[in-house]
Amino acid sequence: MKKILLYISCTLFTLINTSCSEDFLEETNPNTISAELYWSNLEESNANLTSVYGALLNNYLISVDFESWRSDIAYPKDRDNPYQNALPWYRKTYNNSVKDYEKSWDAMYQVIWRANQVIAGLNSMGQEFKEQDGWKEQMGQARFFRGLMHFYLNSNYNNGKVIIRDKIPVTITDFSKSVSSSQEVIEFYRKDLIYAYNNLPPTFEDKSRVTAGTAATILGKSYLYTEEYPLAKTYLLDVITNNDYKYKLLEGDDVSLLFTSAGDFNDESIFEINYSQDHQQxxxxxxxxxxxxxxxxxxxxxxxxxxSFMVPTAWLTYEYSAEELDSNDSRNYVSDGSGGVKLRNVSLRAAQMVAVVNDEQSEYYGTTANVLTSFAGTTFSYFKKLTNHDIVTSENNILETAWKSGKNLVLYRLADVYLMYAECQIKTGNITDALTYINKIRRRWGLVLLGPSDGSSYDFDEVVYTEESLMEHLMYKERPLELCNEGYAQRSIDLRRWGVLGQRFNSLANQEYYLDNYVTQAGTNRNKSLLQIGTSPDPTDATITINEFDEAAANYNSNLHDYLPLPISETLYNQGSLK
Structure with a gap:
């Protein structure tokens, strides 16, 4: 059962994009409750802290949809009839008037606003409260979220130069605030995250709450982003080795719990946004x-x-389908329909992440993928991890409309930490340890391991990896296949910080795929459904020929697309934002 957030409505100032006089902003709002009256005990402050978690529910905050279209992860619907609202993101023709990311920007500052209210209220309490563990834990959570949102903004907007909001604005000067340098923002949010790391407990009974392990994960990611590898390794290794956090990779048959309702807040989970189909229907x-x-x-x-407005891109679908299975892992064998066994059609990882026509072993909406759908119209794969395919036969069975899903949104889990730590090891010349942590991920999925055989009973690819070749594998296979649609804008940020964003779009634009027919084990023919790599038998036939990212490659401009620009609302109504 999920822990349902008790959402407490609280009186907040509302940031609105209209001009206001300084006299109005300096007037006392008679509808607000003063901090001196409201913050009389830690139960009341905790109720307001819950409103910070409530602000995370805003779908625009993480924006899985447009951030996936913006990267190389998702295509907008059918190749022959794309989803028009997504094309500016996919084709790289968006600008600062697009409302989607403006709403994401606003959602982040809403979290910051509420966190600052909690911080101000806690600071107004007497010393007898400040000495209690509960006070420090609440302050740690509030400062974590204020730091997290500034980390997100710095990582994805305006070359890192964003507005630091360290208090609730009161005067016109507070509202009309200029952007800070990227380094100033980094220094600010790291102070918040370090405070959270030092003051939060390793676990909470309520698993939806952030902990010291969550803070360590974000600190490690932050230092990785700035290429400060020794510091990144310190925090990441703490997450991996500190038993007090109680994190562990799901292995064996438990891998089937990932991204399912039964797997909410599993042992691998570090932070997920807690939605519910049972509350405020x-x-x-x-x-x-x-x-x-x-x-x-x-x-x-x-x-x-x-x-199906966002579906896996061709390259991602192909890489999932092409993963090599360890012949020594018993989980990789299934019935061949004739009394014997054979290797699974696709890997356990692929089966958990995406639906493809030749996966005849995995349940999908109460049946198998190729029974449920014919994979027609140049749509040859679907994302699984964002859907309720494990508990219903139709998304309409959740509530009265498929637009309402109570599925949790997984942001960070231990597998991400393993792969970040492996990247740090690659960048500091320790290929052996990097392979160890990558192979921990691959072993739990029953995949062929990387590197020369070590004498164990696993299959290895027998490749001698260098820093360059292992980094290539991490960038274009391990991280995207393991972590697509997780975190905040991670794929776009990864490609940018690796310096390969434009090169990536060009490479994908030059890669050819085509669709072949597939006959199911039951003898059903699914025409033009199975993705193959290579030149199309008939390049003029748009129903089988798959070419992607041509427009993205042509339109990509580092100055325009590496970061999102400041939203037009911010530049219009915040007079200080461009100073």
Whole structure:
């Protein structure tokens, strides 16, 4: 059972994009409750802290949809009839007037606003409260979220130069604030995250709450982003080795729990946004304070009442399908229909992440993928991890509409930490340890391991990896296949910080794929459904020929697309933002 957030409505100032007089902003609002009256005990402050968690429910905050289209992860619907609202992201023609990312920007500052309210209220308490562990834990959570949002903004907007909001604005000067340098923002959010790391407990009974392990994960990611590898390794290794956090990779048959309802807050989970299908069901589809999200609608096939507005790109689909299975792992063997056994059609990892026509072993909306859908119209794969395919036969079975999903959104888990630590080891010349941590991930999925054989009973690819070749594998296979659609804008940020974003779009634009027919084990023919790599038998036939990223490669401009620009609302109404 999920821990359902008790959402406490609290009186907040509202940031609105209209001009205001200084006299108005300096007037006392009679509708607000003063901190001196409200913060009388830690139970009241904890209720307001819950409102910070509530602000995370806003679908625009993480924006899985447009951040996936913006990277190399997702294509907008059918190749012959794409989803028009997504094309600016996919084709790299968006600008600062696009409302989607403006809403994401606003959602982050809403979290910061609420966190600052909690911080101010806690600071107004007497010393007898400040000496209590509960006070420090609440302050640690509030400062974590303030730091996290500044980390997100710094990582993805305006070359890192964003507005530091360290208090609730009161005067016109507070509202009209200029951007800070990227380094100033980094120094600011790291102070918050370090405070959280030092003051949060290793676990909470309520698993939806952030802990010292969550803070260590973000600190490690932050230092990785700035290429400060020794510091990154310190925090990441703490997450991996500190038994007090109780993190561990799911292995064996437990891998089937990942991204399922039964797997909410599993041992591998470090932080996930806690949605619910049982709370505030009457809220509107686009009520960003509701306890449901719209991501299942975006990812599910139409036959399951989804819109399939975001589907895996060709390269991602192919790489999932091409993963080599360890012949010594018993989980990789299934019935051949004739009394014997054979290797699975696709890897355990692929089966958990995506639906493809030749995966005849994995359940998908109560049946198998190729029974549920014909994979027609140049849509040859679907994302699984954002849908409720494990508990219903249709997304309409969750609530009255497929637009309302209570599925948790997984942001960070231990596998990400392993791969970040492996990257640090590659960058500091320790290929052996890097292989160890990458292979921990691959072993739990029953995949062929990387590197020369070590005498164990696993299959290895027998390749002698260098720093360059192992980094290539990490960039284009291990991280995207393991972590697609997780975290905040991680794929775009990764490609940018590696300095390969434009090169990546060019490479994908030059890669050819085509669709072949597939006959199921039951003898059903699924025409033009199985993705193959290589030159199309008939390049003029758009129903089988798959070429992607041509427009992205042509339109990509480092100055325009490496970071999102400041939203037009910020530049219009915040007079100091461009100073």
């Amino acid at each position: 009457q809220d509107g589809t686009f009520d960003e304070e509701s306890f449901f999200n719209r991501f299942a609608r975006y990812a599910a096939p139409t036959v399951a009442k989804g819109g």
